[in-house]
Amino acid sequence: MGLTPQEAECLAPVQVLWPLVICPLCSPGGAQGRPTRAGRGGEGTGPGCSSLRLRPLPAPSSGLLQPPPARLCSGCPLLSLSPRTASPVSPEGSRALARRLLDLECPTTWGLASVFSSRTSRKSALRAENTMAEGEGYRNPTEVQMSQLVLPCHTNQRGELSVGQLLKWIDATACLSAERHAGCPCVTASMDDIYFEHTISVGQVVNIKAKVNRAFNSSMEVGIHVASEDLCSENQWNVCKALATFVAHRELSKVKLKQTMPQTEEEKTEHSVAAERRRMRLVYADTIKDLLANCVIQDDLESRDCSHMVPAEKTRVESVELVLPPHANHQGNTFGGQIMAWMENVATIAASRLCRAHPTLKAIEMFHFRGPSQVGDRLVFKAIVNNAFKHSMEVGVCVEAYRQEAETHRRHINSAFMTFVVLDADDQPQMLPWIRPQPGDGERRYREASARKKIRLDRKYIVSCKQAEMPLSVPWDPSNQVCLSYNNVSSLKMLVAKDNWVLSSEINQVRLYTLEEDKFLSFHMEMLVHVDAAQAFLLLSDLRRRPEWDKHYRSAELVQQVDEDDAIYHVISPPLGSDPKPQDFVILASRRKPCDNGDPYVIALRSVTLPTHRETPEYRRRETLCSGFCFWREGDQLTKVSYYNQATTGLLNYVTTNVTGLSSEFYTTFKAWANSCLRTPCMQEHCRELNSWLLERRGQGH
Numbered sequence: 001m002g003l004t005p006q007e008a009e010c011l012a013p014v015q016v017l018w019p020l021v022i023c024p025l026c027s028p029g030g031a032q033g034r035p036t037r038a039g040r041g042g043e044g045t046g047p048g049c050s051s052l053r054l055r056p057l058p059a060p061s062s063g064l065l066q067p068p069p070a071r072l073c074s075g076c077p078l079l080s081l082s083p084r085t086a087s088p089v090s091p092e093g094s095r096a097l098a099r100r101l102l103d104l105e106c107p108t109t110w111g112l113a114s115v116f117s118s119r120t121s122r123k124s125a126l127r128a129e130n131t132m133a134e135g136e137g138y139r140n141p142t143e144v145q146m147s148q149l150v151l152p153c154h155t156n157q158r159g160e161l162s163v164g165q166l167l168k169w170i171d172a173t174a175c176l177s178a179e180r181h182a183g184c185p186c187v188t189a190s191m192d193d194i195y196f197e198h199t200i201s202v203g204q205v206v207n208i209k210a211k212v213n214r215a216f217n218s219s220m221e222v223g224i225h226v227a228s229e230d231l232c233s234e235n236q237w238n239v240c241k242a243l244a245t246f247v248a249h250r251e252l253s254k255v256k257l258k259q260t261m262p263q264t265e266e267e268k269t270e271h272s273v274a275a276e277r278r279r280m281r282l283v284y285a286d287t288i289k290d291l292l293a294n295c296v297i298q299d300d301l302e303s304r305d306c307s308h309m310v311p312a313e314k315t316r317v318e319s320v321e322l323v324l325p326p327h328a329n330h331q332g333n334t335f336g337g338q339i340m341a342w343m344e345n346v347a348t349i350a351a352s353r354l355c356r357a358h359p360t361l362k363a364i365e366m367f368h369f370r371g372p373s374q375v376g377d378r379l380v381f382k383a384i385v386n387n388a389f390k391h392s393m394e395v396g397v398c399v400e401a402y403r404q405e406a407e408t409h410r411r412h413i414n415s416a417f418m419t420f421v422v423l424d425a426d427d428q429p430q431m432l433p434w435i436r437p438q439p440g441d442g443e444r445r446y447r448e449a450s451a452r453k454k455i456r457l458d459r460k461y462i463v464s465c466k467q468a469e470m471p472l473s474v475p476w477d478p479s480n481q482v483c484l485s486y487n488n489v490s491s492l493k494m495l496v497a498k499d500n501w502v503l504s505s506e507i508n509q510v511r512l513y514t515l516e517e518d519k520f521l522s523f524h525m526e527m528l529v530h531v532d533a534a535q536a537f538l539l540l541s542d543l544r545r546r547p548e549w550d551k552h553y554r555s556a557e558l559v560q561q562v563d564e565d566d567a568i569y570h571v572i573s574p575p576l577g578s579d580p581k582p583q584d585f586v587i588l589a590s591r592r593k594p595c596d597n598g599d600p601y602v603i604a605l606r607s608v609t610l611p612t613h614r615e616t617p618e619y620r621r622r623e624t625l626c627s628g629f630c631f632w633r634e635g636d637q638l639t640k641v642s643y644y645n646q647a648t649t650g651l652l653n654y655v656t657t658n659v660t661g662l663s664s665e666f667y668t669t670f671k672a673w674a675n676s677c678l679r680t681p682c683m684q685e686h687c688r689e690l691n692s693w694l695l696e697r698r699g700q701g702h
Contacts, residue, residue: 138263142212144177150202156358161200163361164341166226169208170242171337174222175329177210178246181220182257185249185329188336189219190281191367192243193456198228199360200239205229207236213267214274215257216596219247221274243277249331259596265499272493275595280486284366287482288451309436312446315353315385315395317346323377334373339399342381343367343416347395350383351420354393355432359420362392365452367416373401380410387437387449391429392421394449417452454479473623476568476588476608484608485566488590491626492604495522495644507667522646525667529641533633536641537601540629541591543569549672554582559613566590570613573622584619586610601631 146169148154154165171188178186200206206228213221226239248255262271319342327338344361351359373379383397395418400410421429437446476484501513501524513524529536539545543556554572561567566588573583585607592602607623615621627645634640 140211140263140267142177142181142260144173144180144210146173146206146208148206148208150200150204150206152202155202158358159202161202161204161206162341162344163196164344166200166206166239167340167344168335168337169206170210170224170226171244171335171340173208174210174224174242174244175246175336177212177222178220178248181212181215181260182246182248182255184255185331186220186246187249187331187333187369187372188367189245189247189369191245191336191340191364192277192281193366194240194242194364196240196362198237198239200228203231205231206239212260213243213270215260216278218255218257219245220257220260221245221277223270245278245281259598265497268497268499269494272497272599273490275599276486276490276493276592278595279592280482281366283482287455288448290478309434310354310388312385312435312437312442315350315383315435317350317353317381317383319346319381321379321381323373323375323379325375328375332374334375334377334379336367336369339369339373339379339414340367340416342379343383343397343399343414344418346381346383347397347418348420350385350395351393351418354385354388354435355420355422355430357422357430359393359422361418362421363419363456365417365419365456367414369414371401371411371413373411373413377401377403378405379413384445385435386417386445387453388432388435389453390431392419393432393435394419394452396445396449417449451479455483473586473607473609476610481562481566484588484606485562485590488588488604488606489592489602491606492602492628492630492644495626495646496600496630496642498522508671510667510671512667520646522644524642524644526640526642528634529639530637531639532637533601533631533639536639537591537593537603537629537631540603541589543567543571543587543589550669551672552669559586559610562588565592568608568610572619575620579620581618581620583622584616585622585624586613587624602628603630604628 148169150161152159154161156162171191175186175188206226208224208226210222210224213223222244224242224244226241227236228239229236248257260267260271262268321342323334328334348359348361378401380400380402381397382400383395386394386396388394397416397418398412399414401413402410422432424430435446437443474480474484495515498515498517500517501515504512504514504523506512510525510527513526515522515524543553544558546556547553552573554574556572557570559568559570569585569587569589571585571587573585575582586609587605588608590602590604592604594601605624605627607625625646628643630642630644632640632642
């Protein structure tokens with residue numbers, strides 16, 4: 001039998017420098033685990049030695065432990081040593097020695113350890129650094145994996161994994177990841193939108209991975225990825241991705257979570273964008289209200305044939321569940337995944353009452369837990385079809401809790417909206433009957449469902465915009481301003497988080513980096529300026545001041561101040577290259593202050609379209625997909641400023657001319673901005689104007 005890899009690794013250095021090895025069995029004192037000096041005349045007392053010869057070890061190098069003189073065994077039953085090569089010739093002896101060396105954790109191997117400890121530790125450290133640098137073998141310390149075999153008890157009437165069961169597994173995996181980071185119990189606060197791409201059949205395996213993307217004060221965002229695996233064919237499919245928010249909870253003290261330390265490009269991206277996603281969650285309810293207040297939702301209720309409409313009241317479902325110990329976690333609170341599973345159950349019943357078939361759940365829109373429930377609570381689940389579109393329907397579900405039957409007050413602890421479809425034999429969606437809402441709250445829910453569908457479509461369109469497939473500029477209107485702002489900032493943060501930027505040149509302490517990826521050429525300029533980061537951020541926030549130092553801006557007109565953080569500008573630029581026409585841009589500028597220590601100030605820019613500023617023959621309309629500034633505070637009155645730009649086809653020739661060194665306009669423009677920052681009186685006056693304007697808007701309730 002050959003050596004195992006671990007045994008071979010143990011004996012590898014021994015075979016090279018065998019004369020320096022102390023036999024762990026035959027060296028005096030070996031049984032006690034410490035080498036001792038030989039007796040007079042070189043006799044040893046090892047249990048199996050027939051003859052021993054003294055051979056002192058060479059003088060150790062600096063920093064190594066010096067062991068006592070060691071003996072070599074020439075007649076040990078464990079080893080047979082050749083006098084010249086001193087190499088083992090007995091495979092059984094080699095295997096036995098390897099096992100013994102692996103088992104011993106004592107100074108009997110000083111001779112071996114003293115020679116190899118520093119060398120192996122240095123090699124191990126170097127190998128670890130290389131592994132980390134290449135991204136191999138690295139695993140996020142908060143990552144938790146769960147694999148479940150889908151059994152018949154987990155499936156629905158179609159033999160597919162029940163979404164409710166999947167939600168329970170997702171919640172449990174995410175909770176374990178959150179608690180691994182927090183070091184204390186955690187509860188589910190919310191679950192973002194989930195879109196199911198693939199169904200899972202009985203006999204397949206569900207693989208779930210969860211890890212903490214970012215920690216805030218007492219809450220953290222956990223990213224979840226779900227895939228299915230067919231054990232027979234080895235095929236794998238992506239099922240869904242999810243984002244959950246968990247809150248750490250201690251009874252006797254307030255929790256302050258430690259920050260995550262992203263290592264890979266993916267982790268850095270998720271960590272950076274998590275702050276923007278958190279901002280969207282906080283304003284989600286206001287977004288729906290503003291959309292209903294400012295936009296006209298086309299419901300065409302009057303034009304529909306009422307004879308083919310199903311009254312919404314016929315789809316209403318109410319069900320009660322008693323929370324028992326198996327439904328609760330180690331804190332006595334009901335599992336969030338269990339509540340979500342019960343919600344999915346009543347929603348499926350409501351959808352079935354409309355379509356008179358077995359519906360398929362395609363999307364879930366944000367579970368939001370408003371409060372906890374404990375063992376012994378009664379949970380009342382209410383579901384109703386809010387609206388039916390051509391091929392899909394939205395079901396609203398709310399959960400109320402009460403403790404005793406005599407209680408009249410019920411706590412609203414959760415709500416969610418689920419989108420169902422009905423698939424035919426070819427997995428194609430079927431047409432659905434119309435829904436007739438009840439007057440009052442029914443009509444309100446009906447219109448809110450239409451608003452949510454519009455937001456979903458806007459989000460999908462905005463996120464999927466690619467240069468080669470559709471125009472870069474997305475139409476702006478109040479209904480999609482939150483999605484556009486989020487996409488604007490997150491796109492810039494994703495570009496910043498890329499780890500394969502290449503330094504192209506450096507002139508006068510201004511560095512130019514390039515990145516070639518996915519048919520895009522991006523560039524990034526960076527320098528240090530002796531200005532406070534907040535002041536530099538305020539100076540660049542107003543694009544109307546940019547023509548003062550950037551010759552690429554002839555003028556910048558403020559078209560609309562959307563809110564405190566977003567504004568739309570119409571920018572005029574001089575002609576570029578041989579084209580005699582000036583250029584114009586309609587740009588959405590989104591700015592963000594740091595969410596936490598170490599985060600940069602951000603100003604993100606992207607093109608949008610406005611009905612009031614259409615393309616005209618006078619100008620050549622240009623677009624910017626992703627560009628902007630980031631400001632990192634490096635010290636007192638010292639800021640690292642970086643400008644990023646993902647070049648579009650219209651600017652590609654100009655960009656490559658600067659990147660290849662045939663032009664230095666990039667450096668000149670960047671230096672001009674730095675010089676304008678150093679004109680502190682002008683800058684401070686402008687910052688005071690901006691601060692006064694912001695305070696005035698806050699006072700007006702904007």
